[in-house]
Amino acid sequence: MAVSSKRRVLPGFRLSLGFAWFYLGLIVLIPLSGLFLRTFTLTWAQFWETVTAPRALAAYQLTFGASFAAAAVNVVFGLLVAWVLVRYRFPGRDLVEALVDLPFALPTAVAGLTLTTLFSANGWYGQYLEALGLKVAYTSVGVAVALTFIGLPFVVRTVQPVLEDIDADVEEAAATLGATPWQTFTRVLFPSILPALLSGFTLAFARALGEYGSVVFISGNMPLRTEIVPLLIITKLEQYDYAGATAIAVVMLVASFVLLLAVNLLHRWTHRRLEARPGH
Template identity: 55%
Template sequence: MAKVTRVIPGFRFTMGFTLFYLTLIVLIPLASLILKGGGIGFGKFLQTVLDPRVLHSYLVSFGCAFFAAIINSIFGIILAWVLVRYEFSCKKIIDGLIDLPFALPTAVAGIALTSLYSENGWIGRFFYAIGIESSFSLVGITIALIFIGIPFVTRNIQPILKDLDTQYEEASMMLGANRWTTFRRVIFPEILPSLLTGFGLAFARGVGEYGSVVFIAGNTPMKTEIAPLMIMSKLEQYDYYGATAIALVLLILSFLILFSINLIQWRMSRLKGI
């Protein structure tokens, strides 16, 4: 029997390194967060996380992140479709601009968005003219989260569309299906797992986003305060236990949502394999 030559070392070494890396980078920080949050005492913990101002900040963060992820899912499909299926001038430049939110410092993004969408901004003046407050409001927060989340959806869908054989679409059209039916029955089921992944990543990034949101949010108590801002406020007051408690709830809720999305993907893959 011929010996199999592998490029990288064997399973034991790579698995050991993987566990060491995950423990050092992920598990130990999360464990310290849990231990720090538990050290506050159960009564004080509940008093901190159930404070009306904190609860409202969770609602703002999760609500705006959810709506931004929904919008990104729709426009992410459109952007990926255009970049994969059409040839046009400056295509590579536009493709590169998709990743700009990854490279741009969040504070710079926040300042730029605030300038654009303020009442006297280039874009904001049109929103205010029709009665929509595009800055220092929930709309402004959602706009910022759309900006930082769109690459997650687009980049997850692009490879699937590239690998999807156009013959399936042609066969569907030849059998009498219209364009909408072809997309709904042929294309969408193929990109749905990647779409859910992009949605989950955009949603998780939006929940924890601080730098690009804090400038455009206005930070009005019980209106536009986000959960990360409440954590920073606790830290500025040297209330480390309070900040850890809020962060712990944020972590648990985000984990449950991402776990639910992964569970849906797993069940979809099983149904698809049947």
């Protein structure tokens, strides 16, 4: 006798799904809906004038540009750190593991103060960099440095488990077949870790977009130059311009959602291509 309905692996699937939607609605959808509703107090002309003001445009450019640059840098060096931690055993490895996770536990204000002290004109790093004509503190470069600091663990901890699952024999087999180290990495290893790299990039990018504490000290907070969007929103709230603050927040929300959705779709497409490869 044929079974007409599919068996669910998870008992109570509909009930579980209902609770999941209820929780997401309560924690995510309702607060975000309130954000959108607040902007309805503005006319379309007022909304457009607020979100396209020169100060707001400069803040968007700095926030998204520095976040993207920081996430891209973390993809490269995060992969390198994860590779060292997975493939080598050396004295002090546990210390390196702890240092990778330090930005998770460190209060962002402490991170901002530390970075500002290091990269200021008389700081340990800043005094030598400024002698070379490079200024970091109170510039857009300082913003990118702070965002790189807080985003590194997201890439390392996303890529590390994938590298651990790749058998070292795969590299030996490629070498036996005559592949160079570069060919082994680009054709054998990189396609396997690419989805994890995209996930790490997405997490680091998303984390950087909303960062405030570690950036507010090192940026200098100069309008049209080093002012990030979260600070602009806080400034408008302090001026009791609640509608203006929510308008800019809505722009950030929509832009962030679109970008993250695009990256996630790219991640899914890459993962499907990887599964379609022979041997997977």
